[in-house]
Amino acid sequence: MTNGVWGDVRKKLRDVVGESNFITWIAPLELTGFRGGVAQLAAPTNFIANWVNRNFADQILRALNAAGAEVHRLDLAVQVRVPGTRPEAEDSPAPAAPRAAAVAAPQGEELPGAPLDARYTFDNFVVGKPNALAHAAARRVAEGAAVTFNPLFLYGGVGLGKTHLMHAIAWELQARNPEARVLYLSAEQFMYRFVQALREKQIMDFKSLFRSVDILMVDDVQFIAGKDSTQEEFFHTFNALIDQNKQIVISADRAPGEIKDLEERIKSRLQSGLVVDLHPTDYELRLGILQQKVDQNRANYGNVSIAPDVLEFLAHRITTNVRVLEGALTRLFALASLLGREITLDMTQDTLADILRSSERKVTVEEIQRKVAEHYNVRLSDLIGPKRLRTIARPRQVAMYLAKHMTTRSLPEIGRRFGGRDHTTILHGVRKVEELRAQDSQLSEDLDLLRRLLES
Numbered sequence: 001m002t003n004g005v006w007g008d009v010r011k012k013l014r015d016v017v018g019e020s021n022f023i024t025w026i027a028p029l030e031l032t033g034f035r036g037g038v039a040q041l042a043a044p045t046n047f048i049a050n051w052v053n054r055n056f057a058d059q060i061l062r063a064l065n066a067a068g069a070e071v072h073r074l075d076l077a078v079q080v081r082v083p084g085t086r087p088e089a090e091d092s093p094a095p096a097a098p099r100a101a102a103v104a105a106p107q108g109e110e111l112p113g114a115p116l117d118a119r120y121t122f123d124n125f126v127v128g129k130p131n132a133l134a135h136a137a138a139r140r141v142a143e144g145a146a147v148t149f150n151p152l153f154l155y156g157g158v159g160l161g162k163t164h165l166m167h168a169i170a171w172e173l174q175a176r177n178p179e180a181r182v183l184y185l186s187a188e189q190f191m192y193r194f195v196q197a198l199r200e201k202q203i204m205d206f207k208s209l210f211r212s213v214d215i216l217m218v219d220d221v222q223f224i225a226g227k228d229s230t231q232e233e234f235f236h237t238f239n240a241l242i243d244q245n246k247q248i249v250i251s252a253d254r255a256p257g258e259i260k261d262l263e264e265r266i267k268s269r270l271q272s273g274l275v276v277d278l279h280p281t282d283y284e285l286r287l288g289i290l291q292q293k294v295d296q297n298r299a300n301y302g303n304v305s306i307a308p309d310v311l312e313f314l315a316h317r318i319t320t321n322v323r324v325l326e327g328a329l330t331r332l333f334a335l336a337s338l339l340g341r342e343i344t345l346d347m348t349q350d351t352l353a354d355i356l357r358s359s360e361r362k363v364t365v366e367e368i369q370r371k372v373a374e375h376y377n378v379r380l381s382d383l384i385g386p387k388r389l390r391t392i393a394r395p396r397q398v399a400m401y402l403a404k405h406m407t408t409r410s411l412p413e414i415g416r417r418f419g420g421r422d423h424t425t426i427l428h429g430v431r432k433v434e435e436l437r438a439q440d441s442q443l444s445e446d447l448d449l450l451r452r453l454l455e456s
C-alpha cells in the first residue's frame with residue numbers, strides 16, 4: 001500500500017515543488033507506514049528531516065490526502081543510511097550542500113545556497129499597501145542596475161513574505177543575467193557552512209567562495225545573534241562585499257536595532273542601507289492573496305467551486321499571517337475536492353474551526369482604552385472618568401464602539417469597565433459612533449487605524 005501511494009505522491013510532488021527541490025528534498029524520503037492518521041516518513045539526515053518538515057510538510061500532506069491516504073500529520077524520522085555510505089552524526093551541523101541549491105555559479109565552484117521555491121516569484125507576489133515599499137525595493141534590486149542601497153534589509157513578522165521576496169529577487173536576477181553569481185541562503189545555513197569549513201580546515205575556501213558572489217542574500221539573520229564567531233565571520237563577509245560594491249539583501253523578523261545579542265557593529269552595518277518593513281496584512285491584501293491562491297489551488301485540485309462570501313470571511317477572520325491563510329484555503333480545497341462539493345461558508349466554519357479559534361485575537365477592553373487614549377492624546381483616567389468635555393467624550397465613545405465590536409463583552413460588562421456606566425450609556429456611545437462614521441471620514445480613518453493597531 002505504502003509503495004503504491006508513495007509512487008503517486010512523489011510524482012505529484014515533483015510537479016508541485018519543482019525538479020530541483022524534488023531531487024534535493026523529496027527523493028531521499030521513504031514512506032514507511034501509516035498509523036492513526038499519521039504518515040511516517042524516513043529521511044537520511046536530521047537536516048533533511050527538519051527542512052522537509054519546515055518547508056514541504058503541507059505539500060506532502062496535501063498530496064498524500066489527494067492520493068487517498070487519510071492523514072493529518074507527518075512524522076519524519078531519521079533512518080540509518082544505506083550500507084556503505086559514509087556515516088553522518090545525527091546532530092551533524094554540516095549537511096552536504098544540497099545539489100539543487102546551487103545558484104548559477106559560472107566561475108567554477110558551486111555556490112552553497114538554499115533551494116529556491118518555484119512559486120516564490122514576483123508574479124505570484126500580491127502587492128498591497130502593507131508591503132508596497134518592500135516590494136518596490138526588492139524589484140529595484142532585482143533589476144540588477146547600479147547598487148543604490150546596500151544592504152537592503154527587509155523585516156517583518158512571521159509569514160509576511162520576506163522569504164518570498166528574496167526568492168523572487170534571486171529568480172529575477174538569474175533570469176536577467178544567468179552569469180550573475182547569486183547566492184541565497186538562510187543565516188542558519190551560513191553558520192552550518194562556516195562550522196563545516198572550520199571543522200574541515202577549509203576556512204580560506206569558505207572566505208573566498210562567499211567573497212566571490214555578486215549578490216548575497218541571507219534570510220532570517222536574527223539566527224546568528226549570540227553566535228559569536230559566526231557573527232564575526234558574517235561581519236567580515238559583509239564588509240568585503242560592500243567594499244566591492246556587491247549587493248547584499250538581508251531579512252529578519254525585526255529591525256536591526258531590535259535584534260537582541262547582535263553585535264553593535266553589525267547592527268549599524270545593517271542599518272546603513274535601506275531598511276524596509278513588511279507591515280501586517282490588511283483586509284484588502286489578504287483578499288487579494290486569497291484570490292491568487294484560489295487559482296493556484298485550482299491547478300492542484302481541479303475546478304472546485306467556492307461560494308462568493310468565503311474569501312471575504314477568511315480575509316476578515318484570519319489576520320495572523322499569510323501562511324495560515326494559505327493553509328486554511330488548501331484544507332478547504334482538499335476537502336471539497338475529496339467530497340466533490342462546493343466550498344460554502346458553513347463548510348468553511350466547520351472545517352476551519354481550530355484555525356478560526358486560534359487566530360481570534362483576544363483584544364481586551366483595557367487594551368482598547370489604552371490605545372484610544374494614546375491615539376487621541378488624552379489621559380486614560382479621563383477616558384474612563386466622568387469628565388464630559390467633548391475632547392474626552394468623543395474618544396470615550398470611540399473606545400466604547402471598539403469594545404462592542406472587537407470583544408465579546410456585553411454592554412453591562414463594558415459599562416463596568418468604563419467607570420461603572422450604565423449599559424444604555426454604552427449603547428448610546430456605540431450608536432453615536434456608528435452614525436458619525438458614515439459622515440466623518442477622519443473618524444472612519446481613526447477607527448480603521450485603531451482596529452489595525454489592536455489586531456496586530
Ligand SMILES: Nc1ncnc2c1ncn2[C@@H]1O[C@H](COP(=O)(O)OP(=O)(O)OP(=O)(O)O)[C@@H](O)[C@H]1O
Binds near residue numbers: 156165
Ligand atoms: N504578498 C504576498 N503574495 C503572495 N503570497 C504571499 C505574500 N506574502 C506572503 N505570501 C505567502 O505566504 C507564505 C509565507 O511567506 P514567507 O515564507 O515569505 O514569509 P516570511 O516572512 O519569510 O516568514 P518567516 O518569518 O516565517 O520566515 C508563503 O507561501 C508566501 O508565498
